[in-house]
Amino acid sequence: GAGVSQSPRYKVTKRGQDVALRCDPISGHVSLYWYRQALGQGPEFLTYFNYEAQQDKSGLPNDRFSAERPEGSISTLTIQRTEQRDSAMYRCASSLARTANEQFFGPGTRLTVL
């Protein structure tokens, strides 16, 4: 079956532009997580959803970052007025149930801000 997909896989943008990163979780998965991973580091928690409800956004670095999952399936992470320090791999993961312990990661979106 299809795994978690993310698009675009690579995004190069100029400083100050807005970007939208998309995550399509495994069908039927309730929970969806967003992470940011810098080179040589572990994934850094950003936010997560159960169905369409955003449960925790404490990991979002500042108010330029936002996320939504309006229909409880596809999610979009938006970064407004991008800065060079936003350059990283952005990873999405989904899990079958709220209390499920196995997450399935997508391939990530490599964001480069020039």
Add this chain to the structure above:
Amino acid sequence: QKEVEQNSGPLSVPEGAIASLNCTYSDRVSQSFFWYRQYSGKSPELIMSIYSNGDKEDGRFTAQLNKASQYVSLLIRDSQPSDSATYLCAVKDLNTGNQFYFGTGTSLTVIP
């Protein structure tokens, strides 16, 4: 966010040896513990989970948990070159939510 610390390595072991990976965490209420493997340029994949004190074995992998010491480890027996990857420790606390917190990872190289 929770503090999850790992030795960044790199750790090198000869083929067939035991690789030992360690992780400490800051929060005594953390309940669930995980080891992920991440090959270079790839996404993390779950290889072991452990919830109770003691050892849990799965093939060549053994996870060890000591909640009193806030310590979790992963042993890889009969290490193979295909085990060369970064190993990420993660913790989850059901009391405060279902978010996972990851360490920085330990890079392991198994030398043929």
